[in-house]
Amino acid sequence: MLSGAATVSAQPSEAVKTITIESAPVVREQRSIPIRTSGRLAYHTETRLAFKTSGLVTEVAVDVGDRIEEGQMLAALDLAELDAQLSSAASNVDQATRDLKRLKGLYKKNVIPLQQLENAQNAFDVAQSTLSITRFNRRLSVIKAPFSGRVLQREIEVNELVNSGTPVFVVAGEQQGWIVKVGLADRDIVRVQLGDRAELRMDPYPDELLVGRVSRIAAAADAATGTFEVEISLPTDDRELRSGFVVRVDILPSSTPKYSFIPIEALVAANGHLGLVFAHDRKTNKVSGRTVDIVALVDDELAVRAGLEGVERVVTEGAPYMKDGLRVKTAQ
Structure with a gap:
């Protein structure tokens, strides 16, 4: 039985042989309990947006609450350093291309060993990769809107130095x-x-x-x-x-298991989702305490998952004065 039930039960008066109560039926049916x-x-x-590289902010084109269109430029870093890196990487690719072409000709004439040609090929591959990385970093040094929507947060100002990966905008798609x-x-x-x-x-x-x-x-x-x-x-x-x-x-919920429904007046005590009610046996006119597992309060009824197995009626009027085995009579 629910802990603390004795604190809400009261001894009937010595002069009263039985207590008059009212009881209500236990209704068992399937309902969608919200x-x-x-x-x-x-x-x-x-989405949180950030720059791929660190740098100095040179332009911020939007503010909080502004609507944005897909592909619209939102902010940009100073590209001077990245442009220089891009130019250098492109020059390295050109040089590696010329070296590789020259060494291929020499290898065909058996002037140089295979290892020297392979080294030239590796240098060319590295130069190409460096150029691709530099182009990628430059492209992501300008933040563009990934979709149409609205700016929710802005965390940068012009002339501010930002670190790579630090979120500077939060944007939302409205569609x-x-x-x-x-x-x-x-x-x-x-x-x-x-x-x-x-x-x-x-x-x-x-x-x-x-x-x-x-x-x-x-x-x-x-x-x-x-x-x-x-x-x-x-x-x-x-x-x-x-x-x-x-x-x-x-x-x-779309699933509707069968629960037992009783009036809220039958609840004597509660502790979390556990409650105390008294079952009324009309054959013997005696009551017994039951600890029930309450699913939800639905209007003026309690949906009960367990604890009322075999119970047909519960005490409503007079419930706070009940105790196990007490003989009662039903109000006319």
Whole structure:
């Protein structure tokens, strides 16, 4: 029995032989029990952008909140040093090409050994690779928008020296829609499946209901919170939404196991998801305490997973005064 149940039970008066109670039936049926939680609204696609190389920022073309188009230049570094490196690398390739061509001719005439030709070939390959790397670094010293959307964060200014790989922009794609991320406990995550319907409400639009679908379910719990992250996708919406809105979420699992439903008045004590109720046997007019595993509160009823096996009725009126084996009578 639930710990602490004795603290809520009271001894009946010595003058009273039996206590009059009211009881209610235990209803067993399949219902879709919503999982109520909350999360924050975010763009479906949010990307951090950084320069491939270190350098001095010479141009910043956008600010926070600006709309961007795919391929648009957002910021650039001073390219003087990279241009010089590129010119040097190109010259090295030209020199290696000439050397390789000359040595191939000499090798055909048996003037030089094979090893000397192979060394020239290796020098040519290295020069080509260096040129490719230099071109790649130069291209990524200019940040361009990877998609059309909006700038969420900007972390740089002109004439600022930045390190390679340091995020300088966070951009979001507006065409991919929105998501809400929520954390669910282990007892709830097993009820959720991909594609389950989710109903969402937020304070900026209190009278409007948004409908989404579960699009991703984490395979492992978050080490910090112990919860499992579930992602709910929303289609593109005409409402003026903002990343960071707090969203109240009701996930409606498609799986509907059979639960026992009892009035909330039957609950005598609770500790987490465990509760204490009293079963009423109408044949003997005696009551017995039962520890139940509560799934959820649905309106004015409790959905119970376990603990009411074989029980047909539970005490409602007078429940706080019950104890095991107490004989009672039913109110007319």
